[in-house]
Amino acid sequence: MALPLGLAIATRHLLHRRRQTVTSLLGVALGVAFFIAIAAMMQGFQRDFVSRIIDVAPHITIKDEFRAPPRQPVETAYPAAVIGLRGIKPKDEVRGLRGARSIIASLEEMPGLKVAPTLSGNILLRFGAKDISANITGIVPDKERLVTKLEKDLISGSLDSLYTAANGIIIGEGIAQKAGIGMDDMVSVVSPEGVVMRMKVVGIFVSGITLMDNFETYALMKKAQVLQNRPNIINRIRIRLDDVEQAADLAKTIEARFGYRSESWQEQSSNVLGIFVIQNAIMYSTVGAILIVACFGIFNVISTVVFEKTKDIGILKSIGFRDADIRRIFVYEGLMLGVIGVILGWALGYGLVEFMGTLDFKMEGFVRAQGFVLYRTPKHYAISGAMALTASTFAAWLPARRASRLQPVDIVRGGA
Amino acid sequence: MPVLQARKLTRTLPGPVPVTLVREIDLVVEPGEFVAVTGPSGSGKSSLLYLLGLLDSPSSGEVLVDGAATAGLSDDQLADLRLARFGFVFQFHFLLPEFSARANVEIPMRRLGTLDGRAIRAHADWLLDTLGLAEHAGKLPEQMSGGQRQRVAIARALANDPAVILADEPTGNLDTKSAELVFALFRQLAQTQQRAVVVVTHDNDLAATADRRLHLVDGRISP
Numbered sequence: 001m002a003l004p005l006g007l008a009i010a011t012r013h014l015l016h017r018r019r020q021t022v023t024s025l026l027g028v029a030l031g032v033a034f035f036i037a038i039a040a041m042m043q044g045f046q047r048d049f050v051s052r053i054i055d056v057a058p059h060i061t062i063k064d065e066f067r068a069p070p071r072q073p074v075e076t077a078y079p080a081a082v083i084g085l086r087g088i089k090p091k092d093e094v095r096g097l098r099g100a101r102s103i104i105a106s107l108e109e110m111p112g113l114k115v116a117p118t119l120s121g122n123i124l125l126r127f128g129a130k131d132i133s134a135n136i137t138g139i140v141p142d143k144e145r146l147v148t149k150l151e152k153d154l155i156s157g158s159l160d161s162l163y164t165a166a167n168g169i170i171i172g173e174g175i176a177q178k179a180g181i182g183m184d185d186m187v188s189v190v191s192p193e194g195v196v197m198r199m200k201v202v203g204i205f206v207s208g209i210t211l212m213d214n215f216e217t218y219a220l221m222k223k224a225q226v227l228q229n230r231p232n233i234i235n236r237i238r239i240r241l242d243d244v245e246q247a248a249d250l251a252k253t254i255e256a257r258f259g260y261r262s263e264s265w266q267e268q269s270s271n272v273l274g275i276f277v278i279q280n281a282i283m284y285s286t287v288g289a290i291l292i293v294a295c296f297g298i299f300n301v302i303s304t305v306v307f308e309k310t311k312d313i314g315i316l317k318s319i320g321f322r323d324a325d326i327r328r329i330f331v332y333e334g335l336m337l338g339v340i341g342v343i344l345g346w347a348l349g350y351g352l353v354e355f356m357g358t359l360d361f362k363m364e365g366f367v368r369a370q371g372f373v374l375y376r377t378p379k380h381y382a383i384s385g386a387m388a389l390t391a392s393t394f395a396a397w398l399p400a401r402r403a404s405r406l407q408p409v410d411i412v413r414g415g416a
Numbered sequence: 417m418p419v420l421q422a423r424k425l426t427r428t429l430p431g432p433v434p435v436t437l438v439r440e441i442d443l444v445v446e447p448g449e450f451v452a453v454t455g456p457s458g459s460g461k462s463s464l465l466y467l468l469g470l471l472d473s474p475s476s477g478e479v480l481v482d483g484a485a486t487a488g489l490s491d492d493q494l495a496d497l498r499l500a501r502f503g504f505v506f507q508f509h510f511l512l513p514e515f516s517a518r519a520n521v522e523i524p525m526r527r528l529g530t531l532d533g534r535a536i537r538a539h540a541d542w543l544l545d546t547l548g549l550a551e552h553a554g555k556l557p558e559q560m561s562g563g564q565r566q567r568v569a570i571a572r573a574l575a576n577d578p579a580v581i582l583a584d585e586p587t588g589n590l591d592t593k594s595a596e597l598v599f600a601l602f603r604q605l606a607q608t609q610q611r612a613v614v615v616v617t618h619d620n621d622l623a624a625t626a627d628r629r630l631h632l633v634d635g636r637i638s639p
Contacts, residue, residue: 012512315504318498320497322491322492325527412466
């Protein structure tokens with residue numbers, strides 16, 4: 001008899017309808033469990049992807065492009081006029097970052113960042129009968145190793161062998177597998193400028209990001225410049241920051257200062273980060289739907305109890321129970337279903353997450369991974385618990401309000 | 417001072433054709449009085465009882481409890497008044513089926529909350545004992561006979577030591593012997609404990625044993 005009266009009555013009601021109670025408990029529990037499992041999986045994947053991006057890719061890339069087309073003189077002369085210009089022919093100029101040396105020099109004076117110049121361009125890689133289109137990046141190994149993790153991603157060979165080999169090239173594992181290229185193999189590299197170069201594979205890397213492993217190759221800056229027929233030109237400056245969170249702000253500053261398009265890692269992966277936003281929206285709405293269905297269960301149980309217990313409600317009110325006392329009984333029932341459901345769901349969710357953690361399989365999508373990458377955080381438990389409790393209380397409140405409005409006279413008059 | 421008083425009590429059900437259940441009834445019930453209300457079906461005797469018990473509110477006229485008007489009270493205040501001053505017994509026992517006899521008797525006391533848990537239990541046991549149900553205290557309603565259940569319901573009505581006991585056909589579902597027992601109990605409650613007892617019944621023999629008898633016809637007291 002330690003329970004408060006309202007809670008005692010609520011408990012008896014639920015115990016009396018055991019099967020329905022268990023069904024609605026399971027509904028809540030499954031909703032909560034799925035939320036925890038799906039959230040752990042999705043956010044695990046997302047966080048893993050982001051950390052890989054931060055690791056592998058430069059935090060800011062300055063490109064030899066401009067965000068907006070250049071202003072025409074007529075637009076400057078008549079800023080208020082409506083101007084229609086047709087057939088503007090772009091100036092034929094050598095592409096590349098102009099004054100790259102001075103840009104690099106002034107960037108290097110800034111604290112908290114490392115800078116590496118590169119020249120990036122398309123090539124065709126020819127090995128035996130296979131043609132593979134790829135991207136070649138001319139690098140300065142001594143600077144590159146400060147800015148990206150390329151050196152750590154090498155599964156064979158070394159960055160320095162670019163210096164020692166005559167025409168060294170480092171390729172991604174994806175390319176290597178596709179064409180069956182191994183270490184020390186000679187490949188033909190054809191550039192859009194028509195330059196053909198025999199190059200020796202001196203390194204193979206695995207970044208874990210599928211697109212990079214299937215598409216990127218590296219060579220010495222000088223060789224790339226020869227290949228692209230662009231001597232002394234660089235078209236990308238890569239920057240690595242000590243604090244990745246500053247990338248977006250700093251990219252803007254750099255762009256404002258030098259005029260060239262500067263992309264932070266967020267902007268470079270905006271397509272994938274955008275997918276994450278949609279993914280999260282799908283996750284929340286799916287789990288929300290499960291919980292809503294669970295709450296229909298709760299609503300159903302409590303409505304049935306209210307209907308069945310009409311006589312009891314009548315006698316309780318005639319004894320002297322207030323409307324609020326009656327309402328409380330049925331809201332307690334919803335809350336109990338909610339609380340027990342949430343606890344069950346937490347346990348189930350924890351189990352599911354741990355189970356997924358033991359699964360072992362190869363996955364190749366945006367990233368290459370072994371099994372699920374799971375993100376475990378109390379936040380998921382808190383969110384799912386709060387959602388389920390709010391929903392179950394609301395689901396109980398509607399029939400509870402109906403119960404509290406029943407008039408005892410109508411009930412006792414009718415007899416049984 | 418009369419514990420329960422009705423002045424020109426009228427109850428009309430609204431509708432396209434309004435039905436008047438109770439018409440201008442004046443009534444004074446003193447402590448210790450045992451009043452039986454009789455009349456044919458539909459004469460308004462149950463409706464009168466619900467009005468007296470503050471379960472229903474009159475269309476006109478008023479009910480006074482302990483000399484105080486009840487007309488302006490909120491639903492919550494009426495509920496509190498019922499809890500402290502009234503005990504109800506209905507034709508059907510209306511015990512909560514999931515609770516034992518003792519737990520059912522404890523419910524009004526727990527709601528009132530003036531006694532602690534041990535005192536509540538002791539009082540419930542004492543009430544059941546005086547009604548001859550000591551050995552049934554732990555049973556569920558479905559494990560008891562109709563007469564036993566009705567006595568548990570009477571024990572529950574007595575739980576908060578009410579000044580007024582209102583019973584609506586309390587013997588309607590009982591055999592003659594149990595019915596006589598219940599009436600004897602009401603008489604005793606009035607005589608020895610000075611409670612006002614108002615019982616609605618259609619059994620004229622039983623009604624004859626009351627101190628006073630009101631006969632209702634078409635919602636009016638007929639002489």
